[in-house]
Amino acid sequence: MALRTASVPIPRTRRFRLPRDAALGYLLLAPAGLLLILLVGYPFLTAVVMSLQKKLIGQAVAPFIGLGNYTALLTDLTFWIVVRNVLIFAGASVALKLVIGTSVALALNESMPARGIIRSIMILPWALPTLVSVLIWMWMYSDVGGVFNSVLMGTGIVERPVLFLGTPVLAMVSVIVVNVWRGFPFFVVTLLAGLQTVASDQYDAAKVDGAGLWARFRHVTLPGLAPVMAVVTLLSTIFTLNDFAIVWLLTKGGPGNATDVLSTLTYKVAIRGLELGKGVAVSVLMLPLLIVLIVLLTRFINRREEAG
Amino acid sequence: MSDATHAIEARRAASAAAPSSLRHELVMKRVLQWSVLGVALVIVVFPLYWMLLTAFDPPSLSYSSTISLLPRRLTFAAFSQLLREYDFLLWMWNSAAVAGITTLLAVVVGTMAAYSIARLRYPGRGVLAGIFFLAYIFPATLLVVPVFVILSVLGLTDDYVGLVMSYLIFTVPFCTWMLRAYLTSIPRELEEAALVDGANRIQAMIRIILPLAAPGVAAATIFAFTLSWNEYLYAFILMTDSTKMTLSPGMTKLVFGDIFLWGMIMSGATLMSLPVVLLYFVAQRFVVSGLTAGSVKG
DSSP states (O other): OOOOOOOOOOOSSOSSOOOOOHHHHHHHHHHHHHHHIIIIIHHHHHHHHHHTBOOBTTOSOOOBOTTHHHHHHHTOHHHHHHHHHHHHHHHHHHHHHHHHHHHHHHHHTSOOTTHHHHHHHHHHHHHSOHHHHHHHHHHHHOTTTOHHHHHHHHTTSOSSOOOTTTSHHHHHHHHHHHHHHHHHHHHHHHHHHHHHHSOHHHHHHHHHTTOOHHHHIIIIIHHHHHHHHHHHHHHHHHHHHTOOHHHHHHHTTOSTTTTOOHHHHHHIIIIISOBHHHHHHHHHTTHHHHHHHHHHHHHHHHHHHHHO | OOHHHHHHHHHHHHTTOOGGGHHHHHHHHHHHHHHHHHHHHHHHHHHHHHHHHHHHSOOOTTOOSOOOSSOSOOOOHHHHHHHHHSOHHHHHHHHHHHHHHHHHHHHHHHHHHHHHHHHOOOTTHHHHHHHHHHHHHSOHHHHHHHHHHHHHHTTOTTSHHHHHHHHHHHHHHHHHHHHHHHHHTSOHHHHHHHHHTTOOHHHIIIIIIHHHTHHHHHHHHHHHHHHHHHOOHHHHHHOOOTTTOOHHHHHHHHHTSSSOOHHHHHHHHHHHHHHHHHHHHHTHHHHHHHHHTTOOOO
């Protein structure tokens, strides 16, 4: 996977040639490279090996069982429910983040009073610890004294408290809302930066031609912003697919398996269920989808760097 | 699609609009703009307001059925209860120490690697840059179980060394990737001039390149610290001893008790947010430019 650097093309004839500093290059790279091998490479290989073993917590011997963990998972209905859940969770979250993020970025891209302050406030949910965002929403969702239920019951819309986290569909909606709340500022900031690169002379040209708001968005802004949108959407999809804290803290994957995603299933099987090998196999099964996303992402980033 | 096509399309779409409608359009645009921002601001601010309100005006244990959207009193009772009943300040100190050490290591190691990839030429550096990016987006879900097993064997669970090691998993590739973008944008000619003038590579790096990259290093530092301070999964799985806990697992202890003391939980949430929010506001210039490098976790 080669990511080309964005350096200026080097002219053929140079007055001065940089020495090829291979020795210094590798030397400076060594500490980070070594950490990567020890902390990412080695655990990853361990994960793959573990997923082929019947490895339980507290047992020294872990017999090799080939693809046993995988076949067990793939023939288990729960696993497929979890796959469906994670696709719904990530798909809906990312789509909403993209729509809200784009709208807010466009609104913030115009000159206006207090623009800097508004932008700072918009980014706050993203700067907060995930745990804090989750706790605030958990408290707002609460059926005992939570603000949503108090308002709903106070105004007579419902008679009994709504169990936001206790009914399957509502629980999924609730975790998506928290993920969107926390994640959309990332889209705002990135897209705002992307909007700076959309050439303003094109706007002027379109304006002179009398293009309306929608026409300008559709034919000038959107094509210019599309590459940035693709990168931020793919990045966010990868991170949303792996979200653990929001789902675990809010619902523990419940009620039943209604909000279980691959990360919570991994935790439940590996740590709670003591079946380390099988738990790891759950997250290894995420790799095919992840590889597709990463390949797409690499392409877009390369294209952007070549262009810019 | 070419720009020309867009221009033609835009022209065609606009041909119906008369110039006299321009003022009408401007009004419509302002209305649209402020309604989007208004709704978004309420959605962003209300939960934060609710956290502060609950922390400073905690609901009584009996949960009176009437709630007030405005504060009725201002009290530090919830904060003092939190500090009295839990080792909150210890957790906070532990979090700061772990995040601080992680950040220091990650920024130093990451700057070196980024400099190497961005500015030195040797075979394989394109592939290496790709590997760092891959490591940066590599799912923690997949690594956390093997990391837990490996650290258990080494006796490093419930140990800050183990936690710092697990935080380096994401901070080192992150800093490297982000600083690489920064360093690549510094014109090569500056360094070449220094080399022509007789400086060696390392002098050129320290005297010329690093000072220019200072805003990037600052941004990487802020992000590495924030990512570590906010981290949940590794801390939750690795740290179970309550005298060694950091804020993430510690705060979780407050929640999974029998009764939810929301005033206390929200006062903890306020204290946990304070350092990162302050850091973020103070150094906002760097944060935004860092995000623009297009490399931040969302």
